[in-house]
Amino acid sequence: MSTEARKPPTQIALRIRRVLGGKAGWNGVAVQFAFAAILGWIAYEIVSNARANLENQHIAAGFGFLRNNAGFDVNQTLIPYTGSDTFLRVFVVGLLNTIIVSVIGIVFSTVLGFIVALCRLSPNWLLSRVGEIYVELIRNLPLLFQILFWYLAVLAALPNPRQSISLLGLAFISNRGLVVPSPIGEPGLTPFLVMLGLGIIGSLALRSYSRRALFQRGQVIRIWPYVLSLLVGLPLAAMLAFGVPFIFELPQLKGFNFAGGSRIIPEFVALTLALSTYTAAFIAEIVRAGILSVHKGQMEAGASLGLSRGTTLRLIVVPQAMRVIVPPLTNQYLNLTKNSSLAVAIGYPDLVSVFAGTSLSQTGQAIEIIAMTMGVYLLISLVTSAIMSVYGWRISRSLGA
Amino acid sequence: MTDITASSFVRQDLVGERPAPVKTTGFVGLLRTRLFNSPTNILLTIVGALLLWFTIVPSVRFLLVDAVWTGNDRTACIGENAAGACWPYIQAKFPQLMYGFYPEAERWRVNLTFFLAAALLLPLLIPRLPAKGLNAGLFFFAFPVVAFFLLRGGGITGFGLSWTAGLLQLFDDSILNAGGALLNLSKSSAIGPLLWIIGQLIVLIGTAIQWLIFPLTGLRDQLQGTGQSVWADFAITTVVVSLIAFFLGGGIRSGWRALASSIATFAAIAIVIKLMGLDHGGFPIVETSLWGGLLVTLVVSVTGIVTSLPIGIALALGRRSTIPLIRIFSIAFIEFWRGVPLITVLFFATYMLPLFLPGNFSVDGLVRALIGIALFTGAYQAENVRGGLAAIPRGQGEAAAALGLSWWKTTSLIVLPQALRHVIPNLVNSFISLFKDTSLVSIVALFDLLGSLRASFADPKWSTPTTLFTGFAFAGIIYFIFCFGMSRYSLFVERRLNAHRRN
Numbered sequence: 091m092s093t094e095a096r097k098p099p100t101q102i103a104l105r106i107r108r109v110l111g112g113k114a115g116w117n118g119v120a121v122q123f124a125f126a127a128i129l130g131w132i133a134y135e136i137v138s139n140a141r142a143n144l145e146n147q148h149i150a151a152g153f154g155f156l157r158n159n160a161g162f163d164v165n166q167t168l169i170p171y172t173g174s175d176t177f178l179r180v181f182v183v184g185l186l187n188t189i190i191v192s193v194i195g196i197v198f199s200t201v202l203g204f205i206v207a208l209c210r211l212s213p214n215w216l217l218s219r220v221g222e223i224y225v226e227l228i229r230n231l232p233l234l235f236q237i238l239f240w241y242l243a244v245l246a247a248l249p250n251p252r253q254s255i256s257l258l259g260l261a262f263i264s265n266r267g268l269v270v271p272s273p274i275g276e277p278g279l280t281p282f283l284v285m286l287g288l289g290i291i292g293s294l295a296l297r298s299y300s301r302r303a304l305f306q307r308g309q310v311i312r313i314w315p316y317v318l319s320l321l322v323g324l325p326l327a328a329m330l331a332f333g334v335p336f337i338f339e340l341p342q343l344k345g346f347n348f349a350g351g352s353r354i355i356p357e358f359v360a361l362t363l364a365l366s367t368y369t370a371a372f373i374a375e376i377v378r379a380g381i382l383s384v385h386k387g388q389m390e391a392g393a394s395l396g397l398s399r400g401t402t403l404r405l406i407v408v409p410q411a412m413r414v415i416v417p418p419l420t421n422q423y424l425n426l427t428k429n430s431s432l433a434v435a436i437g438y439p440d441l442v443s444v445f446a447g448t449s450l451s452q453t454g455q456a457i458e459i460i461a462m463t464m465g466v467y468l469l470i471s472l473v474t475s476a477i478m479s480v481y482g483w484r485i486s487r488s489l490g491a
Numbered sequence: 492m493t494d495i496t497a498s499s500f501v502r503q504d505l506v507g508e509r510p511a512p513v514k515t516t517g518f519v520g521l522l523r524t525r526l527f528n529s530p531t532n533i534l535l536t537i538v539g540a541l542l543l544w545f546t547i548v549p550s551v552r553f554l555l556v557d558a559v560w561t562g563n564d565r566t567a568c569i570g571e572n573a574a575g576a577c578w579p580y581i582q583a584k585f586p587q588l589m590y591g592f593y594p595e596a597e598r599w600r601v602n603l604t605f606f607l608a609a610a611l612l613l614p615l616l617i618p619r620l621p622a623k624g625l626n627a628g629l630f631f632f633a634f635p636v637v638a639f640f641l642l643r644g645g646g647i648t649g650f651g652l653s654w655t656a657g658l659l660q661l662f663d664d665s666i667l668n669a670g671g672a673l674l675n676l677s678k679s680s681a682i683g684p685l686l687w688i689i690g691q692l693i694v695l696i697g698t699a700i701q702w703l704i705f706p707l708t709g710l711r712d713q714l715q716g717t718g719q720s721v722w723a724d725f726a727i728t729t730v731v732v733s734l735i736a737f738f739l740g741g742g743i744r745s746g747w748r749a750l751a752s753s754i755a756t757f758a759a760i761a762i763v764i765k766l767m768g769l770d771h772g773g774f775p776i777v778e779t780s781l782w783g784g785l786l787v788t789l790v791v792s793v794t795g796i797v798t799s800l801p802i803g804i805a806l807a808l809g810r811r812s813t814i815p816l817i818r819i820f821s822i823a824f825i826e827f828w829r830g831v832p833l834i835t836v837l838f839f840a841t842y843m844l845p846l847f848l849p850g851n852f853s854v855d856g857l858v859r860a861l862i863g864i865a866l867f868t869g870a871y872q873a874e875n876v877r878g879g880l881a882a883i884p885r886g887q888g889e890a891a892a893a894l895g896l897s898w899w900k901t902t903s904l905i906v907l908p909q910a911l912r913h914v915i916p917n918l919v920n921s922f923i924s925l926f927k928d929t930s931l932v933s934i935v936a937l938f939d940l941l942g943s944l945r946a947s948f949a950d951p952k953w954s955t956p957t958t959l960f961t962g963f964a965f966a967g968i969i970y971f972i973f974c975f976g977m978s979r980y981s982l983f984v985e986r987r988l989n990a991h992r993r994n
Contacts, residue, residue, distance in 0.1 A: 118814040118815075121814055121817070122816040125814075125817060125820070126816060129820070131665065131666075131669075134665075135665060135847075136847045138668075139847055139848055140846045140847055142849075143846045144846065213532070214532050214535040214536055215521060215525035215526055216535075216539035216543075217536070217539040219539070220539045220542050226975065229974075229978075230923075230970065230971045230975045230978065231967055231970050231974070232927035232928070232941070232970055234930040234931055234933070234934075235930055235941055235963070235966065235967065235970060239963045242945075242959055243959040243963055247956075247959075428832035429832065431832040431835060432834060432934075434834060435933075442834055442835060442838070446835065446838050450838075450842065456842040460835065460838055460839050460843050463835050463838075464831045467830060467831045467832055468830040468831055471829070472830060
């Protein structure tokens, strides 16, 4: 006597259940429908309310306003801009200003962060205390507080342009900002840049060739003399052949202000200072944690293989520390970019300040403008996190996990 | 027999004493081993000492030695004495920096709120003290409500019954509106009949709900007519909620405990209502536009802390949910708020949110900022909580399932308590950044500590060369005390949690 095999459940129903409810089954389907209904209801409320409110305020929805004349000036522009340009151009100007302050802030904060991290790791007791004080002080004060401090208190306390502080006679700091020599292109600029580019490409090619030779044939090729000659020699030859690529125009004090040179507005100086010192404190902690995360046996193993201290650091410790450092470091870069939006508090013309601030108050197109502004930041952070997940995937692959 | 001593060397006298080893402990040892042990280190020590000399000494001189301590206006801080901090300016501006423009006669309410918060928070932070559940409940649920009525003032006109009825009616009106809109649309649309059917269906549902909730709304209207509407409503709510608790708790068999705690809760609520006179108007209303200074900073950060945690837990659970729509929604929500700067969130809450609400429904400026901050911080807390959830071994959930616990019981009794305990340091770190980020509300025209400070700089009565530095020093010390205290506390908890991992 044998029991009959149970029939498998109907596959189509199972599949439908799976598609609609995931692993949670019919319960999941019910919850999903309820959730979708609530979301739909909220969306309906938002859209109908927004439409009614916009009608009451006589504002036309849509992105047509971007082609209207802006009619206000911006005190720092990387591309030519006048008051008669469109709001779209204002958007681009603001975006470029955001990018420039972020990039410069990232460079400075990385340098300062590594220095502070080295201070904190130093065997010297006093220096490590100094690093610790710096980190604790900076991390426990709000960024906006620091920006306002630099802008309102420190920069405003600087002397006026006539008594400005001179740095080697090249740059001048005053309460009107920083005046630096500005480079002016000469006819020799184009060949110089071309040769520089060729040099960079050539050295990259050399590097990949030598690495392949090392990995496949075990052959060690010394490439640094060639790289040096490529990077320095080619542009130098171009300079000799076509003349000086650019000259610096030095700022001169004339009357009450400076003539010549380029002026960096005080808002930019304050924002860069605050952003880089603030982020440097966080970067210092990340770098310190990364270096401490490498087991000290690694260093000893390197020494027992006969590697010098520098080689051990370069080939064994730093690559392993970098694996721990890079993801949170990128996060800090992202934070710095997002924090640069605090520029609005001191009037530096970044994206939020000129677009979500001035343009919004002039046009009243709140929905479109804020959506665009948020979209830009969202795009930056999503792209960065996508790159980071690729990086994480490569790391885990190279670990052979 | 050979003489051993002749062929091999045997020492005949004692070895001379070696000098004592260099001291490596204590202050001198520290000097020797960590400061002056090599030329490089000596150089570094000198650099460090110079750095400290040029920062600490001028700061101390500015804040204490050269400071001006008494005076009535700017003349005290000008001239000979201009080198140091101008503390009379802080004295004069102290009320503004603490309370903003909160009316002077009502400031005891603010102080009482601060005192209540401290009295509830401190026992919660000390691990040794008992009754954490009750304490947390009071701080996270009772305190915000009490603080609201204390700080803002005003009373209530109804209780649970009226609120439920009002909410349901709002929901029903919206459904009827949507149905009506669809019916209107169906007249001019290509797929008119389909829209008409859906519209009719929605209207039908709306009408049905209207009939269903009619007993509630009718009762509410009856109560509004009587003089003692709050207390009648309160009594009905107490009876209904207590009965529900009784039956959910297991009826006659085991529901007595639930019944008792429900009645006790309502008794406490009644006492609070009576004490604060909420049934007949409560305290005089102080508009939030008058609030300012440290009060706003603390209100924003405490509200952010209290509201962001439930939002974060819900989002983290949603992100791990097996139901696709909820998971996708949670991921999108979290990534969206984490991807944009807080200042754009505040702009969103200030300029965009009012457009999304019904025209007759205006939201206070402070509340709008609070909504923005709660959503923003909630997304960050969700990622923290998710880290804790991921750290709980699968076996815990499986064991709970084997015991026959439902998903809710598994989550609330087994998984969440462990997960949250894991991530307390991360949560506290988020609270520190939240506290620092509250300074951003000064950009959307709220006067928090930093905003009040900036406003006080504009006073010509106190414009001296040292005013700015004094103000920043004062505000900086306040911010530093709060943030540093929180970060030390998180270190303390972290060490406690990892106690088993030491050695």
